[in-house]
Amino acid sequence: MQHTTHFALFDEGSKKEIRRAILKAVAIPGYQVPFASREMPIARGWGTGGLQITLSIIGKQDVLKVIDQGADESVNAVNIKKLVNKTTGVETTIETSEATIIQSRHRIPEVSLTEKQIMVLQVPIPEPLRWVEPSEFKTKKLHAEKEYSGAWLQLFEQIMKYGKTATNADHPVLVHDRYVMAPSPIPRFDNQKMHQSEALILLGAGREKKIYAVPPYTDVASLAFEDYPFEVESFDEKHCHHCQATNVFMDELVDQETGETYYQCNDTSYCLARLNEQETLLEVAVEHAR
Amino acid sequence: MAYVAVKGGTEAIEASIQRLQFERIQHQELLDVKTIMATMRGMVDQVMSESSLYSEFLAALAIKQAEGNMEEAVFLLRAHRSTLPRHYYTRVVETETMVVERRISASFKDIPGGQILGASYDYTHRLMDFDLIDESEASMQTWLEQYLVEEVAVSEGTDLTALPKVVDYLRKEKLLAEVSEDQTEPIDVTKRSLQFPTTRGERLQVLTRGQTGAVTSLGYAAIRGYGAVHPTVGELRVGKLPLTIGHPTDPSDDFTNDYYIGEIKVTEVESFVPITVQKDNHREELEFEIGYGICYGQNETKAIAMSILDQSLEFGRQGHPTQDEEFVLLHIDSVESSGFISHLKLPHYVTFQSKLDSMRRIKKESGQ
Numbered sequence: 001m002q003h004t005t006h007f008a009l010f011d012e013g014s015k016k017e018i019r020r021a022i023l024k025a026v027a028i029p030g031y032q033v034p035f036a037s038r039e040m041p042i043a044r045g046w047g048t049g050g051l052q053i054t055l056s057i058i059g060k061q062d063v064l065k066v067i068d069q070g071a072d073e074s075v076n077a078v079n080i081k082k083l084v085n086k087t088t089g090v091e092t093t094i095e096t097s098e099a100t101i102i103q104s105r106h107r108i109p110e111v112s113l114t115e116k117q118i119m120v121l122q123v124p125i126p127e128p129l130r131w132v133e134p135s136e137f138k139t140k141k142l143h144a145e146k147e148y149s150g151a152w153l154q155l156f157e158q159i160m161k162y163g164k165t166a167t168n169a170d171h172p173v174l175v176h177d178r179y180v181m182a183p184s185p186i187p188r189f190d191n192q193k194m195h196q197s198e199a200l201i202l203l204g205a206g207r208e209k210k211i212y213a214v215p216p217y218t219d220v221a222s223l224a225f226e227d228y229p230f231e232v233e234s235f236d237e238k239h240c241h242h243c244q245a246t247n248v249f250m251d252e253l254v255d256q257e258t259g260e261t262y263y264q265c266n267d268t269s270y271c272l273a274r275l276n277e278q279e280t281l282l283e284v285a286v287e288h289a290r
Numbered sequence: 291m292a293y294v295a296v297k298g299g300t301e302a303i304e305a306s307i308q309r310l311q312f313e314r315i316q317h318q319e320l321l322d323v324k325t326i327m328a329t330m331r332g333m334v335d336q337v338m339s340e341s342s343l344y345s346e347f348l349a350a351l352a353i354k355q356a357e358g359n360m361e362e363a364v365f366l367l368r369a370h371r372s373t374l375p376r377h378y379y380t381r382v383v384e385t386e387t388m389v390v391e392r393r394i395s396a397s398f399k400d401i402p403g404g405q406i407l408g409a410s411y412d413y414t415h416r417l418m419d420f421d422l423i424d425e426s427e428a429s430m431q432t433w434l435e436q437y438l439v440e441e442v443a444v445s446e447g448t449d450l451t452a453l454p455k456v457v458d459y460l461r462k463e464k465l466l467a468e469v470s471e472d473q474t475e476p477i478d479v480t481k482r483s484l485q486f487p488t489t490r491g492e493r494l495q496v497l498t499r500g501q502t503g504a505v506t507s508l509g510y511a512a513i514r515g516y517g518a519v520h521p522t523v524g525e526l527r528v529g530k531l532p533l534t535i536g537h538p539t540d541p542s543d544d545f546t547n548d549y550y551i552g553e554i555k556v557t558e559v560e561s562f563v564p565i566t567v568q569k570d571n572h573r574e575e576l577e578f579e580i581g582y583g584i585c586y587g588q589n590e591t592k593a594i595a596m597s598i599l600d601q602s603l604e605f606g607r608q609g610h611p612t613q614d615e616e617f618v619l620l621h622i623d624s625v626e627s628s629g630f631i632s633h634l635k636l637p638h639y640v641t642f643q644s645k646l647d648s649m650r651r652i653k654k655e656s657g658q
Contacts, residue, residue, distance in 0.1 A: 011375050034483045038372035043365065044629025046636065069640045073299035076636055082303075106640050124633070135616055137486035162652045169644040187644040207626050209483035233647040251639055252646070266640060 008055040009087045014038060018056035018211070022202060025213035030175030031143070032126050037209040047080055049204030050103045050122035053211065054084060057118065057202075058101060064092045065099035070107045070249070070266035077105070094269040106169065108190040110248050110270040113199035115216060121184045123205035126212065128172040128182040148180050151223060159228055171230070174221045175214060183220075189232040189249045194220040240265045243274035314357055326350035335555075335587025336360065340624050341367035342480075342499040344554050344586055361501075361628045368625050378535045381548060385531065385558055385584075390450045392528040392588075397562060401525075403453040408528060410590075456525040457560050457580065466578050467567070488615055493603055497596045498585045500622035508622065509595025512602045512612035519598050519606070521561035521581055528557050528588050557590055559583040561597040565605065579605055 008015065021035035040048040047068075058064065066081045068074035072094040080103065081092045093099050096109045103120040113119055129139045132150035142150065151172055158166040169185035173194065183191055184203055194201060194214055201214040214220055224230035239246045241262045248270065250263040265271035327334060327350040337349040341364045348367060356362035392408025395401045407413070460466050476491035484492060497505060512519045530553040537547040561581040566574050581601030583593040599618055606613035621627060 005373065009373060011373070013375070014372075034485065036481045036483050039365075039368035039625055040372070041369045043632055044626050045631075045633030046629065048629075069637045071299075071637075074637055075299055075303055078299045078303055082300075105636075124630070135486075136620075137616065140486075163655050164651065166648050166652060168648050169641040185641045185644075187640055189644075207630055231651075233644055234651075249640070249643075252643060266643075 005087055007088060008058055008084070009041075010038070010052075010055055015056040018052055021211045022053065022057070022213065025202070025211050026200070026215050028179075029215055029218050030173075030179030030181040030212060032181075032205075032210040032212045034209055035211050037206045040206065041083060042076075042079060044207040045124065046076055047103070047105055047122040048206030049208075049211070050105070050120045050206075051080055051083070051204075052206060053120050053202050053204040054080075054101055054103045055087070058084065058088055058090055060088070060090065062090050062100045063098055064090055065094060065096060065102045065269075066092070067102065067104040067107055067109070067267075067269075069105055070251070071268045073268065095273065096269055106185045106187075107249070107267065108186055108193045110265070110267045111273075112193075113197060115198045117199040119197070119199050119201045121186070121201065121203045123182065123184040123203050123208070123210070125170075126182055126184075126203070126205040126208050126210040128180050143179060146178070151180050155223060155225070155228075159225075165224070165228060165231075172223045174223060176218050176220075180223070181212065181214075187233050187249055188222065188230070191220070191222045191230075192232070196220075235263065238263045240271060243271050243278065245271065245274060321354055323347065323350045323354055326353050331588070333358070333360070333363075335589055336502055336592075337363045337367060339586040339589050339592065340364040340499060340501055341371060342495075342586075343367050343371045361624055364501075364624045365628070378538070380533045380535050380551070381545070383531050383533065385527070386453075386455060387451065388453075388527060388529040388531050388556075388558070389553075390453050390527055390529040391555075393453060393525065394523075395456050395525050396523040397525075398456060398459070401456050402459070406450075409588075450529075455560070457562075460524070460562070460578060466580065484619060486616060488619065490600075490604060493615065493619060494582065494584070494596075494600060496619045496622070497583070497599055500592075500596070501624035501627065502589060502592045504622040504624070504627065505592050505599065506595045508612055508618055509598040512598050512610070517598075517602050517606060517610045517612040518608060519563055519581075519602055521563045521594075521598055521601065523594060523597075524560045524562045524580070526557070526559045526590060526594070528555070528590070530555050555587055556584055557588055557593040559590075559593040559597045561594065561601065563601050563605075 010018075018035060021033045025031065025033045037049065038052060040051055042048060042051065054064070064081065064084055065072065066077040066084075068077035071077060084090060085092055096102065096111045096113075099117060101118050101120060102109065102113070103122070105122045108119060127136070127139050129142055129148075129150050132154055133139050133142065142148070155165050155167070158164070167188065169187050170182055171188045171191055172180050173183050173191060175181045183194060196217050196219065197214065198216055200216050203212050205211075222230040233249065235247070235250050238250055240248065240250060241264050243265060245265055249266045251266045253262055253264060254260070255262060327346050330350070330353060333353055334346050334349045337352060337360065338344050338346065340360075341349070343349075348370065349363070352363040352366040355366060390406060392410060393403070393406045395405065457466070476495075477489060479492050479495045484496065511517060513521065532550060532553050534548040534550050536543070537549070540547050559582070561583070562578045563581055564576050565579050567577050569575055579601055581597035581599075581604075583596030583600060585593050585596065599612065602610070602613045603615050603618060611617045
């Protein structure tokens with residue numbers, strides 16, 4: 001039985017349908033557009049929303065970068081890259097500035113993005129109100145009526161209980177002063193990168209069958225109260241033990257011998273690029289190859 | 291050191307895939323796709339049903355590739371399904387035209403056309419058959435030859451293609467509420483994602499491709515205590531349905547130009563559920579409602595459970611989770627539930643770091 005695969009896996013009709021949903025999402029910043037999400041050769045919950053966006057917008061000239069929780073070489077990032085490359089032949093890169101499409105699970109790169117780039121974020125739960133209202137029928141209405149007391153109350157309750165807001169990743173944002181949106185589980189540290197981003201940001205939730213977007217130069221504000229301002233994760237006085245970077249999102253590691261905590265850049269390609277500048281790349285690669 | 295080397299991920303993945311292949315063939319035994327098709331009827335039917343793709347061959351191939359892992363086989367077939375262009379919708383099928391292989395009613399002893407037990411595990415004792423360990427080609431042939439002679443002798447004389455529906459009897463007695471035929475074109479849930487509230491057509495599509503275990507469990511919950519449904523199986527049928535499509539270039543509804551494209555084996559269930567209805571004169575009367583279940587292959591438990599859930603979602607409004615369409619429809623899909631559960635295996639370094647930060651702040655604030 002013969003079976004040949006189309007460019008970027010999908011038939012053209014499917015791509016067109018997804019692109020139409022993307023266009024609508026761009027036209028209504030922060031609004032979740034339903035789309036007929038396809039089953040993909042990777043599991044639902046493993047980035048099928050992002051993958052469907054990537055496959056429907058990718059062209060032969062594009063250069064693709066895929067990151068999973070900051071790492072280009074994480075198994076899932078490798079797998080997605082492999083699939084796109086296999087079905088399109090498109091070049092892949094780990095260098096952020098070289099990429100035209102960057103698909104990512106839960107991080108926005110440390111290097112600022114440009115107008116020529118599209119950021120594709122994978123989304124598990126696209127509904128920012130899901131934790132206060134389980135019903136999709138009702139949350140849809142709440143958005144239509146701009147009724148966001150639930151989202152505010154959630155933050156207020158945290159302040160009452162813990163003395164401050166206790167959100168983790170996926171801290172809700174207000175887009176273009178209209179829709180409250182789940183920025184996907186990026187750390188609070190990355191929320192600010194969405195505000196007035198030069199790059200188009202597309203968000204895809206495959207299992208939940210939603211696509212939404214933050215067009216370039218759009219206002220994105222993290223929900224917070226005047227007297228309890230929004231706070232990002234703090235890495236004060238911490239630095240990357242490889243490249244000495246500060247003011248970046250870091251992974252916390254424990255030295256198995258000494259039991260000491262140390263830190264390194266979560267964005268691995270950023271770290272490598274810095275090391276490259278410092279001309280120590282070769283040594284490190286040799287060290288890690290062992 | 292915990293540093294991720296540049297090429298490490300790619301190589302590790304490659305090695306893992308190699309290992310998987312090794313696990314499948316290390317014992318140097320091969321299973322033919324043909325053998326799976328011929329002997330793993332239950333699995334093939336279940337995979338086709340949950341994948342909503344009717345192909346015994348592809349289902350058997352998926353089972354072979356997945357080493358018999360159901361969720362994996364369904365996943366493979368679904369993923370394959372979404373690469374296939376869909377050119378036609380078949381004509382509406384009337385299940386009266388089914389070539390019946392099995393047909394039972396739990397409501398009436400003596401149904402027109404009679405009860406036909408067909409092939410079923412229902413009447414067997416679930417004792418391990420140790421003779422199967424040494425089943426031989428020769429004994430199989432002898433058994434088959436003898437059976438075919440005897441079977442043909444008894445089964446002649448009944449027309450299995452035109453059996454009346456049990457439900458028609460109740461309709462004649464006016465024990466079923468009058469419903470007019472609904473000819474609205476159904477919404478294809480694979481082409482438009484579910485929007486709530488859903489139509490019945492959408493619900494039936496999601497239920498029929500639901501994971502067998504999930505549909506069964508929720509159907510069970512609905513009759514055990516979380517749904518207050520007390521169904522009687524009016525009719526359960528297993529058999530083959532012929533499928534036809536209209537002439538591609540002839541837009542008229544001229545059925546004589548239709549093409550026959552093959553047949554599918556399905557299990558169909560109509561459950562009767564008694565309900566109280568308010569009449570005009572404020573008197574209450576009892577009437578039956580119908581719960582409908584249908585799925586590819588012989589999947590009787592699933593089809594019955596589906597009929598219970600169909601009725602629950604259509605009529606029940608007492609606040610049970612089994613009557614909540616979002617609760618039922620959004621959580622029974624094998625690919626979706628297994629996908630999201632398994633994504634928990636992915637690294638969550640960033641999100642967990644964010645959580646740690648939040649917890650430490652709170653602890654610091656409260657002076658611990």
